[in-house]
Amino acid sequence: MSTWENGPRGPVRSRGTTRSQELVDRIIELIDQRGLRPGDPLPPEPRLMEEFDVARNSVREALRSLQALGIVEIRHGYGTFVGEASMATLGPSLLFRTRAHSRDGLRGLSDLLEVRQVLETELARKVSGDRKLIEELTGCVERMRDPATAAAADRDFHERICVAAGNELAVELTRLFWNVYRQTETLIGAPTSTTDSLVAKHAKIVAAIESGDGEAIGNAVRQHFDEVRGRISRR
Incomplete structure (x- = not known):
């Protein structure tokens, strides 16, 4: 009326x-x-x-x-x-949506993972060949070898790609996705990757960015998320 x-x-x-x-x-x-x-x-x-x-x-x-x-x-x-x-204000809504939509088949978490993969793939292609970024990412990979600093280095790795791409919105979204994922990760259990595996997957992304090969970048980023995708599929 x-x-x-x-x-x-x-x-x-x-x-x-x-x-x-x-x-x-x-x-x-x-x-x-x-x-x-x-x-x-x-x-x-x-x-x-x-x-x-x-x-x-x-x-x-x-x-x-x-x-x-x-x-x-x-x-x-x-x-x-x-x-x-700030995108941070969307955190509670996205967290609720991810949890609510994950009660049946973990669709909410799968959607979040897919959006993050698409975003990071395109940004990594945009910065391919950036020498300064490659040095920074290599430093992050080295820090991943120490379990005490691995998580912080992992987060820093992905944020640096967004910063290098010059996309402030992507930086905020990446932080938002990271925080929401960490708060919903209990839905699929603890990570199964070893330290060596974590290092290898990120080193492959660095090598792909250095090569400037768009297809290689897409494959490297996809493989980075395969472990999480595997945990979702087993639930």
């Missing part, structure tokens, strides 16, 4: 949560139109109420929604400011 509400340019159709989402979208549009950057203050609530011709509760609900997404930061007693909108 639809209703009509007064807007700044006349009646506006409202359908349940549609009105709330519309206000969220319009605040985002305001931030964009005014060129506001992270840390810049938003207009105070009374100004937003007047700007969008809505009640205070509607403004506050929209701002809370935007805060949950990291788009705004509410500092009580100081006002509301533009946030960083």
